[in-house]
Amino acid sequence: MRINSEAHLKSPVRPSMDPRPHRLRRAHVGLLLAVALVAGCASRPAPKLPIEQLEAVGWHITERPCETPLRVERQRQPNAHDPKVMDEVIETHCPGWVATVYEARTTQPPKLLPVGVRMTGPHPALPAGLQVGASEAEVLKRLGPPTLRDPAALAYRLGPDRPDSDQLRFIVRQGKVTAIEWAWYID
Template sequence: MSFMIARPLLKRVFWDAMTVIARPLMGFLGMLLCALPVAALADEQVLKRLDSTGRELAKRPCITPLSTGVKRLLNQHVPSVQDVIVTLRCHGLVSETYHAYSYKPVAVLPLTLPISAPHQSLPKELQVGASFAGVMRMLGQPMFRQGSVITYSLSFESPGEDTISFADKSGRIAAITWAWAVD
């Protein structure tokens, strides 16, 4: 009979002890787990702004380009339509856009945008010439690193499809390159 009384009491003491220990621990772990998505969200928001900035800059890189190049090619999906790749060279950047004439109005899609000089549309921490370490402080870990270049995905829905890369030279951002996939 004493074991039957002691067993519920023992259970109660065990659960009370677990509650005293586990509640603060669970609260702390919960705070940590809640903070992780916020940090990831901040990176995603910055990368979305960089994607939007790059797209706008690729479409209108400067008022008067130093040079313009045009390359004609057949549309992959509608062979009877001829599309155009336009290259605009401006001071410190080169914009390549794909002009899809199968759409009405014509769709202007960015392809690449390498920048080798500071530009007023970028945050100061991500300007050419700024500290390379600042990129990882602002954006977190890159998708991949190859030599002195780190690359981030601009799309969390399709990782690696649209990217932005930062090149390092002597601890400074030497160049920034956007690249977008076009089907």
């Protein structure tokens, strides 16, 4: 018995069996999916920046404010828990920012606790849209709506389980960020 292997090629093709329209439909569907995907990506806003990343920038600035400070101010003050111990508040003034730390001397070695940073100029550790000079709209786009009420600033709590005093504030004047402040509660 001999099988004609070319017989299926010579048989007439019915219109419903023609593979070309099916391929064409697949191509159209693929093209539509690609366009929808690109359109979805283009219209999707940039993901919100976690506030914890910005808190880490503030902490880093308090740990290493700058190579050559303009000045360093030290103020002694009694420890709140042990008045016999004199702690120190240290303000390091750098071009464009001031970092403040509290030196608790009840432990040895003394413990440095960040109190705050006030930034009035750009800093290389901050993203471009979150620098002094950025627009209010850019901050809102990157961080979302403020989490704290503050008529003078866009204020964000530094964590959901943190006191309101642990915050990051973008001071805004006429639609532009004029200063950025980190603040941490010290007990």
